[in-house]
Amino acid sequence: MIQHHATDDLLLEYAAGGLDEGSSLLVASHLALCDRCRQVVADAEALGGALLESTPAESLADSAAAAVLARLDGPPTQRRRVRVAGDGRLPVPVRRYAAEAGAHWRLMGRGVRQLVVHRSARSTARLIRLAPGSRVPEHTHGGRELTLVLTGAYRDAFGTFARGDVAEHDESVMHQPAVTDEAECIVLAVTDAPLHFRSPLVRLVQPLLGV
Ligand SMILES: [Zn+2]
Known part of the structure; x- marks a missing residue:
């Protein structure tokens, strides 16, 4: 049971593509474990998408969050598994x-x-x-x-x-x-x-x- 969530500010920055890659990685990893925050980001993205339609498109593909997502979409890495307990x-x-x-x-x-x-x-x-x-x-x-x-x-x-x-x-x-x-x-x-x-x-x- 998660007791300490990412702040809404952090989630909104993530959804807007404003975070650096390291922080984006951390938020993406929290979202993988947390239904509540995943929903907050989904809502923010839906809202952001609606706003973006009325403003000149800024390249979300260049954002750090996109870099994290691209890494997730890529082929499974062939390198050896990291030796971490669990x-x-x-x-x-x-x-x-x-x-x-x-x-x-x-x-x-x-x-x-x-x-x-x-x-x-x-x-x-x-x-x-x-x-x-x-x-x-x-x-x-x-x-x-x-x-x-x-x-x-x-x-x-x-x-x-x-x-x-x-x-x-x-x-x-x-x-x-x-x-x-x-x-x-x-x-x-x-x-x-x-x-x-x-x-x-x-x-x-x-x-x-x-x-
Ligand atoms: Zn959370």
């Missing part, structure tokens, strides 16, 4: 991007690994695997950080986030997500600027971690 439970959009990225998981810290699945000038999308009971160092954000939980769960000051839940944070939020003890947690995280860690030590090694 791989079969990854939503299709994420699975496609992860397969393209290969299996280059990088250690980010104790019990934390990342796989960058998309990087552009506007955003970086990464899968992050967190061992049961692990913690992400306390941090805030240079811009917007979107997180979608794919397996397992984590807790922070905003509640418990499990499969399908979306968290959206900006530079005003300092938080320290902690994975529940029961299982590994895999999230898709999209950032449009580097994170700011509170710990000087973590800041020192940040360039090595690529976050």
Whole structure:
């Protein structure tokens, strides 16, 4: 049962083709898991289509959302499957991007690994695997950080986030997500600027971690 949905602003930006590709990937993956938000986007697209008929056509084909959809329409990737526990439970959009990225998981810290699945000038999308009971160092954000939980769960000051839940944070939020003890947690995280860690030590090694 999804407790934390994508905001309506985010869904409308997605429907209008205004999001960067990384964020579009995250929203598309949430929609794959969430009937409620899928309906919001369908309504917005129907409304947008009606509006577009009365204005000069802007090329929706060029939008980042279209890029994600094109990836979904393409032939099944021939590359090896990504070695992720519970791989079969990854939503299709994420699975496609992860397969393209290969299996280059990088250690980010104790019990934390990342796989960058998309990087552009506007955003970086990464899968992050967190061992049961692990913690992400306390941090805030240079811009917007979107997180979608794919397996397992984590807790922070905003509640418990499990499969399908979306968290959206900006530079005003300092938080320290902690994975529940029961299982590994895999999230898709999209950032449009580097994170700011509170710990000087973590800041020192940040360039090595690529976050
Ligand atoms: Zn939703």
